[in-house]
Amino acid sequence: MITALTGFAILLLIIVVVRVPIAFAMGLVGFFGFAYLQGLGFDNFMDFRWNGALSMASKRVIDTAQEYSLSVIPLFILMGNFVTKSGLSQELYAASNAFLGHRKGGLAMATVVACGGFSAICGSSLATSATMAKVAMPPMRKYGYSDSLATATIAAGGSLGILIPPSVILVIYGLLTETSIRELFAAGFIPGLLGILLYLLAVRYVVWRNPASGPCGDKLTWPERFKALSGVWGVLTLFIIVMGGIYLGIFTPTEAAGIGAGGAFFIALARKSLSWASLFDILTDTGRTTTMLFGVVIGALIFSNFINRAGLPADLLAFVQGLEVSPMVVILVILGVYIVLGMVFESLSMLLLTVPIFFPLVQSLGFDLVWFGIVVVVVTEISLITPPVGMNVFVLSAVLRDVKASTIFKGVTPFWCADIIRLILVTLIPAISLFLPELLYRN
Amino acid sequence: ETTLRVASWLPPTHPQNAVVWPTWSKWVEEATEGRVKVAIEYGMGHPKTMFELVEDGVVDASFSYHGYVPGRFKLTQAVEQPLLGTSAEAASVAHWRIHNKYFAKAQEHDGLEVIGLFTHGPGQIHMAKPVSSLGDLKGKKIRLGGGVQGEIGHRMGVTAVGAPAPKVYEMMQQGVIDGVFIPMGEQKSLRLKEVAKNVVALPGGMYLGSFAMFMNPDFLADLDAKDREAIMSVSGEKLSAMAGKAWDAGDAAGLEAAKEAGVNITMVKDGDALSKEFVELTKGMDEAFLKSVADRGVDAKAALTELREVARNYK
Amino acid sequence: MALSAWITAHYEEKGPVAWLAFFLELIAAFTLFFLMALTCADVFGRYFLDNAVDGTTELTEMGIAILVFAELPVVTWRGGHVVVDILDKMLGNTLIKVLGLLAAFLMSTSLYFLAVRIYELAARSHRRGEVTEYLQMPVGYIVEYIAVMSWVTAGAMITYGVYRLLTTSRD
Ligand code: NA
Ligand code: NA
Numbered sequence: 001m002i003t004a005l006t007g008f009a010i011l012l013l014i015i016v017v018v019r020v021p022i023a024f025a026m027g028l029v030g031f032f033g034f035a036y037l038q039g040l041g042f043d044n045f046m047d048f049r050w051n052g053a054l055s056m057a058s059k060r061v062i063d064t065a066q067e068y069s070l071s072v073i074p075l076f077i078l079m080g081n082f083v084t085k086s087g088l089s090q091e092l093y094a095a096s097n098a099f100l101g102h103r104k105g106g107l108a109m110a111t112v113v114a115c116g117g118f119s120a121i122c123g124s125s126l127a128t129s130a131t132m133a134k135v136a137m138p139p140m141r142k143y144g145y146s147d148s149l150a151t152a153t154i155a156a157g158g159s160l161g162i163l164i165p166p167s168v169i170l171v172i173y174g175l176l177t178e179t180s181i182r183e184l185f186a187a188g189f190i191p192g193l194l195g196i197l198l199y200l201l202a203v204r205y206v207v208w209r210n211p212a213s214g215p216c217g218d219k220l221t222w223p224e225r226f227k228a229l230s231g232v233w234g235v236l237t238l239f240i241i242v243m244g245g246i247y248l249g250i251f252t253p254t255e256a257a258g259i260g261a262g263g264a265f266f267i268a269l270a271r272k273s274l275s276w277a278s279l280f281d282i283l284t285d286t287g288r289t290t291t292m293l294f295g296v297v298i299g300a301l302i303f304s305n306f307i308n309r310a311g312l313p314a315d316l317l318a319f320v321q322g323l324e325v326s327p328m329v330v331i332l333v334i335l336g337v338y339i340v341l342g343m344v345f346e347s348l349s350m351l352l353l354t355v356p357i358f359f360p361l362v363q364s365l366g367f368d369l370v371w372f373g374i375v376v377v378v379v380t381e382i383s384l385i386t387p388p389v390g391m392n393v394f395v396l397s398a399v400l401r402d403v404k405a406s407t408i409f410k411g412v413t414p415f416w417c418a419d420i421i422r423l424i425l426v427t428l429i430p431a432i433s434l435f436l437p438e439l440l441y442r443n
Numbered sequence: 444e445t446t447l448r449v450a451s452w453l454p455p456t457h458p459q460n461a462v463v464w465p466t467w468s469k470w471v472e473e474a475t476e477g478r479v480k481v482a483i484e485y486g487m488g489h490p491k492t493m494f495e496l497v498e499d500g501v502v503d504a505s506f507s508y509h510g511y512v513p514g515r516f517k518l519t520q521a522v523e524q525p526l527l528g529t530s531a532e533a534a535s536v537a538h539w540r541i542h543n544k545y546f547a548k549a550q551e552h553d554g555l556e557v558i559g560l561f562t563h564g565p566g567q568i569h570m571a572k573p574v575s576s577l578g579d580l581k582g583k584k585i586r587l588g589g590g591v592q593g594e595i596g597h598r599m600g601v602t603a604v605g606a607p608a609p610k611v612y613e614m615m616q617q618g619v620i621d622g623v624f625i626p627m628g629e630q631k632s633l634r635l636k637e638v639a640k641n642v643v644a645l646p647g648g649m650y651l652g653s654f655a656m657f658m659n660p661d662f663l664a665d666l667d668a669k670d671r672e673a674i675m676s677v678s679g680e681k682l683s684a685m686a687g688k689a690w691d692a693g694d695a696a697g698l699e700a701a702k703e704a705g706v707n708i709t710m711v712k713d714g715d716a717l718s719k720e721f722v723e724l725t726k727g728m729d730e731a732f733l734k735s736v737a738d739r740g741v742d743a744k745a746a747l748t749e750l751r752e753v754a755r756n757y758k
Numbered sequence: 759m760a761l762s763a764w765i766t767a768h769y770e771e772k773g774p775v776a777w778l779a780f781f782l783e784l785i786a787a788f789t790l791f792f793l794m795a796l797t798c799a800d801v802f803g804r805y806f807l808d809n810a811v812d813g814t815t816e817l818t819e820m821g822i823a824i825l826v827f828a829e830l831p832v833v834t835w836r837g838g839h840v841v842v843d844i845l846d847k848m849l850g851n852t853l854i855k856v857l858g859l860l861a862a863f864l865m866s867t868s869l870y871f872l873a874v875r876i877y878e879l880a881a882r883s884h885r886r887g888e889v890t891e892y893l894q895m896p897v898g899y900i901v902e903y904i905a906v907m908s909w910v911t912a913g914a915m916i917t918y919g920v921y922r923l924l925t926t927s928r929d
Contacts, residue, residue: 016845017845018857019841019854019857021840021841021861024864024865027868051499052500052501053501055879057875059488062879063489066900071819071821074825180612180616252610252617255801258797258801259797262794262798279787280783286790288829290790291827291830294826295839391840514889584804590891605816605892
């Protein structure tokens with residue numbers, strides 16, 4: 001326990017103070033921590049058998065870079081990028097804005113709804129945030145929204161991307177626990193809608209406290225509203241292709257990513273919104289995001305090898321089991337652990353680190369693994385906007401070069417509270433997540 | 444006191460982790476009078492990586508499926524060839540003996556100390572819809588794991604779909620695949636009883652799957668001579684037989700679970716039309732195997748003959 | 759000429775580095791497009807031609823590695839990896855640059871030494887004749903590629919990456 005916690009402390013120090021990129025910091029701490037557990041000390045630095053730790057790290061790099069199931073990451077992101085390029089995300093935003101924009105904080109509310117809609121075709125929260133940042137930030141600035149509300153809305157709304165299907169994170173959870181991915185997708189739907197609803201309330205709360213942070217936009221007439229609505233068919237078509245294909249068993253969720261990207265490519269072609277240069281941009285932009293994500297995954301895996309060897313998962317498990325309390329309290333303790341870990345971990349690495357530790361325990365307590373998956377994803381969403389390491393916030397500050405991460409974190413608090421409320425609801429009322437899978441697949 | 448770290452990759456409930464490693468660990472502790480303790484570690488990576496993790500001392504021991512590293516392991520396919528017709532236990536013992544007598548010198552396990560060899564139980568046909576002849580399988584979408592079963596599938600003219608074993612359930616459920624070739628135990632452990640309601644069990648199955656258990660040579664060298672000998676005394680043939688037996692028991696449990704779930708199981712007997720069809724289908728596979736290992740510098744033909752003799756006469 | 763002008767306009771890098779970035783990203787772009795087309799062809803083939811594309815899984819696996827490691831040098835030298843910047847307001851500009859140099863040094867050295875081991879593993883894989891299941895492609899080539907691209911990343915980071923760090927002012 002002490003070794004692992006020291007490792008955590010050093011990791012935090014070098015990512016926060018020394019500003020080493022997270023991927024490399026996790027890899028380095030994991031590597032040296034592992035070597036330390038294999039007997040590395042100051043006295044034997046020169047004649048230490050380095051090959052063990054080096055091979056461990058090398059194999060993580062080699063294997064992860066060639067992991068078939070991770071192909072969903074570039075392909076779902078690519079789908080999102082094609083969709084953005086063909087103007088579908090603008091249309092989504094325009095449609096939401098047509099109905100909500102004239103209210104106080106309306107543009108922010110429209111952003112939340114559009115994020116929800118975009119999540120329904122995009123597998124990744126990072127892609128959702130990045131896209132909506134480009135679409136929603138200019139109008140919110142134009143109408144005098146405060147940077148902290150505007151960006152926090154996008155960061156929070158973007159976190160819906162991993163819950164509303166399709167979702168890269170749900171795919172990985174399904175792989176780790178051998179749970180049906182299509183049941184997970186179905187289960188994520190209602191909690192996703194609940195998330196939208198609660199975020200809308202969070203926006204209302206912010207503008208109630210400080211009306212200047214979200215002034216009203218223009219009011220549109222009903223014919224104008226219906227016109228805006230008619231632009232949403234593209235998103236709808238793609239959603240039906242991707243989800244329908246999965247539900248009807250035409251392809252696997254992994255393949256759905258490729259089909260979705262292909263479909264989005266043809267929609268973009270049909271709308272004549274592609275040139276060679278923009279196609280190149282979309283592909284390379286997806287490539288860069290993918291590389292960044294793979295870096296974090298690889299770093300997290302090397303770090304997890306160290307944490308595992310140091311015995312932290314077993315210690316945590318023993319701790320939870322030793323409490324001798326009711327199963328639901330165990331779940332709440334696990335969630336507490338997630339929220340704490342969520343401060344330092346990015347969603348995917350947190351999932352990779354914790355799910356293999358906890359799911360056998362949860363299963364043995366008699367809980368439904370599909371339900372637990374949704375609970376885990378909701379708590380993971382929280383980690384995306386929890387400082388100091390909130391990936392959505394970082395992506396946003398990378399896309400909007402002139403906004404600091406600290407500004408976004410400041411605005412995120414009400415949304416964080418909304419997330420906690422949703423977490424409590426989803427945890428205590430399993431039917432919220434299990435209603436659809438029961439209805440569709442379990443009869 | 445030394446800790447021997449075993450990396451494992453199947454679920455903790457799988458016979459390999461619930462029976463084989465715990466039993467061996469008890470043997471090791473007894474034989475070394477408690478000086479060596481065995482600890483299982485999960486989550487170290489893909490099964491194919493275990494060979495190198497052990498070789499480079501990342502962990503001290505592990506096990507893996509030879510078919511995950513095509514090209515490196517060819518001779519191990521001798522035990523996988525069709526029509527052996529024995530239990531996994533008998534096949535495992537023969538596998539171990541033949542390896543040491545004929546194959547070890549080809550150095551396929553270079554860098555590793557092999558402490559046991561075993562096979563999973565006979566691979567059978569698990570389908571969503573019933574089949575009455577092997578001809579019915581032509582054009583069907585079947586998940587294949589490669590190696591000998593890949594060759595069999597190819598000869599049947601199936602549309603091969605590649606996927607890791609844990610994905611089979613979902614692909615069956617969705618109809619992405621029509622069936623899978625896999626041992627009976629997976630009716631229970633992969634929950635195929637819910638989605639693959641029709642099983643055709645050929646006598647002795649279609650093929651076997653070859654696994655190795657291995658240790659890091661440096662770890663062994665660093666131990667006291669008496670502990671090293673103690674560990675080796677509870678490994679080898681004894682460990683191989685125990686592992687094969689545990690996987691057989693897994694298959695029996697799978698069959699039981701399948702029957703309970705009302706799976707339609709066709710037990711084909713020797714001489715039935717389906718059995719004859721299969722024998723016809725696999726003609727020439729021995730020769731193809733022997734040709735593929737011609738560069739290994741071992742008498743594979745004699746080995747294959749003796750392997751079958753040992754396995755079939757076991758017990 | 760049109761291409762040259764486009765690259766100059768399109769890339770923040772200058773001269774040969776811009777061409778290198780373009781070349782690497784071109785590989786990545788081709789690979790990603792291929793991955794998308796491959797999945798679609800595989801599904802299409804399975805339903806309409808009774809024949810899935812043999813080795814789709816293998817090609818996909820190789821494709822991801824090619825994609826990720828083609829982009830790695832560019833992402834790294836541009837400082838595109840995720841960094842925690844919550845203390846930026848407290849740290850002075852000079853200190854941030856010094857820390858950036860330290861990070862660049864750590865990243866380059868660790869990648870360099872890791873790649874040495876990766877290259878050794880590739881050689882070992884070649885020596886043992888490891889191939890892929892369906893296509894019988896030697897596994898070691900992709901591993902060698904990963905090692906080489908890691909060296910390229912390390913080299914580019916410690917030269918151009920540092921140059922960029924020192925000359926670009928933070929906006
Ligand atoms: Na989504
Ligand atoms: Na976080």
